[in-house]
Amino acid sequence: MNKVIESSGISRSFGKTRALDNISFYVDEAEVFGFIGPDGAGKTTLFRIITTLLLPDEGEMKVLGLDSTKEYKELRKHIGYMPGRFSLYQDLSVEENLNFYATVFGTTVRENYDLISDIYSHIEPFGKRLAGQLSGGMKQKLALSCALIHKPALLVLDEPTTGVDAVSRSEFWDMLAKLRKHNITIIVSTPYMDEAMKCDRVALIQNGKILDIDSPGKIRDGFSRKLFSVRSSEKFRLITALREHPGTVTAYPFGDSVHVTLINDKAADSLYDYLIAKGIKDVSVQETEAGIEDRFLELMEKGATA
């Protein structure tokens, strides 16, 4: 299988901030590859290097077999990029934007219509509306249509679902799933852990370093301890009490419960007694399956102490 992206030892600094530190990874053809990490982890910087908008200080970036710093002219013909910020012309209509980007790439909307029809059909009724007047979800569909209109081999999506409602978010991932049949490789970044599960492989990235790269399932299975889900009606006091507990390794809020790891995996019963003794009501402690978020937090914790 061809490697669509091969990154070796990519580093980039802005002043004293090391935005990317020795980043190496590869992406296979027709893969959906996710970069998961908090804000400021370096995702956008990395994507800007992949899309030839930024030069790395060190390292080599091969995209579609082309060097992203030297052969950028050729490369730009084959990349579809959707920046995190909506960056189409707000004062042009939906149709005008789409036509404009098609012509800029030397193609027409009709030529590649089958590729975008699933996505564009949602916003086609609003073709005459100015892009600036669309809702967040519709803007996102238009941006995706414009990024796809020249049938790129690689689609780069920088936080495409940030600031979009939950329904549009899941619709968006369905659309990405459909794009696979066109053999388009997709790299996507997101701060949302639940979206990681929809990628073929993900890279966990923090402070410019890749913590782990694997399929979401394997990353989740890498979780090294037993995880307990602790619930109570008094959540704030519960977290404080758990963090004070001498046997606790980590305690993170997770939805309406708190995910806790312990030094001794068998000490769950004594934890229950400890919380009751602290006077916290309605306590329940259950062993639970770790999610990718738990693994990420664990890796972050290790990275911080290492």
Next chain:
Amino acid sequence: MRTILFLIRKEFLQIFRNKFISKAIFGVPIIQMLILVPAITFEIKDVRLAIIDKDMTPESRGLISKLEGSTFFRVSYSTFSESDANDMLHRNKCNIILNIPSGFGKDITTGNQGKLSAVVNAINSSTAQLSWAYLNGVIGDYNMDQIRKNISYSQITVMPQIQITNRYWYNETLNYKYYMLPGILVILVTAIGFLLAGLNMVREKEVGTIEQINVTPVRKFHFIIAKMVPFLIIGLIDLALGLVIGKLAFNIPFEGSIMLMFFAASIFLVAVLGLALFVSTFSATQQQYMFVAFFCMIIFILMSGIFTPYDSMPMWAQDFNLINPVAYLMRINRMVMLKGSTISDISRELYSLTVLAICFSMFAIRRYRKIA
């Protein structure tokens, strides 16, 4: 080539969709021409005189009525007190104090030297010098009258006299509007070129659309040319509009070739647009750009020779004007409109403008990076 056309079409779509800009493009030249051309004038009228007449003789009366009779002066105040008159000057109620001491009438009728003194408000030195020169002229006239009165004809004929007749070429009636109008046209074209194009470019940066353009195969020079052409066209349309207003409202003469003027203006616009786009690459926000552009425009316009004669500027200022496109077009416009200069008369200016146009555009293309 096709890409440039698509980009230009996009620019025009955006310009005409912007309700304010599309109106301002036609509104600004009309308002600017109608307000600035009649308003900016160095012609001096109605200089207010405060007169201290301590003499009170037919001779001093004669002088005062001679002054009142001229179109330049108006006696706004008469007094016997010097401090009163000084106070009037201080409060800006008069521009000149003319002091006629007692004994003035007696002196000039008895063949002695008559003495006058004048105080001129010189806050604006050129107005002060001009009004002083006018005052001198009137008094000189009066002096001649007195001489004629007091000596016989036979004596006058042997007195050597020089008489000068002059004609003002290129602007017979010394109409100041004819001088200013070509200059105002240059300001108009400069503003269109410098502000609109640069702001447009910075806006793409500010909104982030440039990011999306940069990942496309659009080349640097495609993008820069597509930013220039629409504003070049708009600038020429505004120039035409300004000329029509000049003809209709002020009946401005046009001696030379209109085609030549538009040809020069086109080269000028390329230079100004190139410079504007070059400056825009340094600015991250429209606010920053406005500030720098305003600064540049003020310097270019004031140093261009619109108000002050080019040749009397210090040497370094004349050297600076070698790279000031506004200075070239200022000269070209006035020469072509008032003098009827032909292409060979202004070839030096045209060459220089062409060099500037090429340099500034190259700077803009080089500075505008598609890779950070």
